[in-house]
Amino acid sequence: MLRIEGVDRSFGDRKVLDDVTFSVERGRLTGFVGGNGAGKTTTMRIILGVLAADAGTVTLDGRPLTAADRVDFGYMPEERGLYPKMKVAEQIAYLGRLHGMERGAAMDRARDLLDRLGLTERADEPLENLSLGNQQRAQIAAALIHDPQVLVLDEPFSGLDPLAVDVVVGVLAEHAARGVPVLFSSHQLDVVERLCDDLVIIAGGRIAAAGGREELREAYGTTRFELTTAGDVGWVRELPGVDVVEFDGGYALFEADEATAQTVLAEAMRRAPVRAFTPVRPTLGEIFREVVADAVPEEAR
């Protein structure tokens, strides 16, 4: 488990990270979400040791991280960095060799990764000849070449088409399944919602919420329910303690506490066959807006 605890960091007088604390579990994809300038990149650079924290610790399985541990990390920086004029497979193999791989083994693995990421045909071209999306894939290969023990990826999905996102997610999930803690940042909330197991939301340099995806949705869920029956559900509006948000023939979206909702369900079953009755979970976007609104004081926005 990768644990970030009480990390502070200021640039000049501006405090960009304030007591940042969260964990990245082994075997799980952890999404790191936050607005522009919320502190995602700074946090990631501190995890990688590229930037020093003013206070706080980063530990792996309870031990403070050393430079030697970090060598085994896979890192994809926010601003993509590879040699523009070097051939793709060659430079990925070069990075592998810097990590101690033999020349041949590094090249084999580079080609293997590029195959899996769909870059087989572009492997021997200079990076600058590739489209942005393909450069992005090459960048992911660069982060994975040395079989990293921890993966930290800053916006790995930006600029990828939906199919490429699926390919990349597949590769990342494979690493997670092998027990590698995977942390990735993104502002594409729908993507994060679809694929991450755990979620960390940062706002204004503070952790606004952290936990499992479902737990968060539950915790931040409002008491809304959806009811669909074969008959008309106009009667719901008459019930005390029920606030109907949307209504259309056999469909109603209403707010009520749990007990009232159950009486609504019982009543509905008595009147007509019930097709669906579900508590409505908020989307990540909704949670994000709510959490961020709470976390960032008025004057700061």
Added chain:
Amino acid sequence: MSVTAPAPARTDAASPVRPPRPSTARVALMVAEREIVTQVRTKSFIISTSILLGAVLLSILLGTLLGGRDTTTKVAVVGDAASVVQEVDGLEAVEADDVEAARRLVRDGEVTAAVVPDDAVLGYRLVALDEAPEGVVAALSVAPEVELLEPSGQSEGLRYLVAFGFGLVFLMSASGFGATIAQSTVQEKQSRIVEILLAAVPSRALLAGKILGNSALAFAQTAAIAAMAVLGIVLTGQDEVLTALGSPLVWFVGFFLIGFVLLAAMYAASAALVSRVEDVGSVLMPATMLTMIPYFGVIFFNDNTTVLTALSYVPFSAPVAMPMRLFLGEALWWEPLVALVLLVAACAVVIAIGAKIYERSLLRTGPRVKLGEVLREAS
């Protein structure tokens, strides 16, 4: 969650066998290898090196041909005057029937001058077209014997040429490969690959590899130029020059190597201060000036013993000035050794400071990093 790839069974670590971490020296070698391979593969490098080598060889060959070492001046002779020309080196007699015929030859440009019988003191006079033929006059004159109390080792022209050659080779190599190091440093910063590199290897290994790779290239190029110069000299049969130039040339290559490492460290450290390729020019100013000093210093003062002696000890100009003094035969045997020790010491100091600057500036992006700021962090 949509997962397209099959998930293999979970283990505690991603891989049971980790490759051993390479040592700093091995990483430096890998970095050096990349620098060399990348550079050698570029068209501009191949073309510029070929042109440079060709130019060196050609200039020596042409210089000899045009210098006219074996050419003779044709002089028309009439009658008894032929005997005057016969024993003179550099003059070739062309028999003319009479004075008129000789004058015609001069007019036609067939000969530079004509020696015709005359009643004056010498018994002959010269006929020329529009000005006195000084070469012929000199050849026919009797010059007094000259005794030089302090003969110069080499002629004025050769002296200038050698100063120019050493200076030019050093300037071109140092500024060329210095710029390459600077470019490569800033490009790594600008493309942010430096973040990935530094996550894997120490910055010292990166700097060492960069200096090593580019120094090796610069050294190889300089050695090739020296070899080409020797080849040219041998081809034109100027063995005596080679004897005079041989040992200074070896010293030059040695001095060059260390002098280049010194400049390379400066170029890399300077370039690490900026984040964009466009800003390289201004930040390299001090390093560029220090590269130019030996070139202009030695050329301007190639006949001023005092200044040349001073320059031959200053680390930045020693690679050019000391071999120059050796060539002139002005340096005592221990002098190059002392200069070399000074150079090595300066090199060590500059590398130590340069490595600090490099390490501290590499991850700082945005506006140019202030030198004082970087160095102050040290305390």
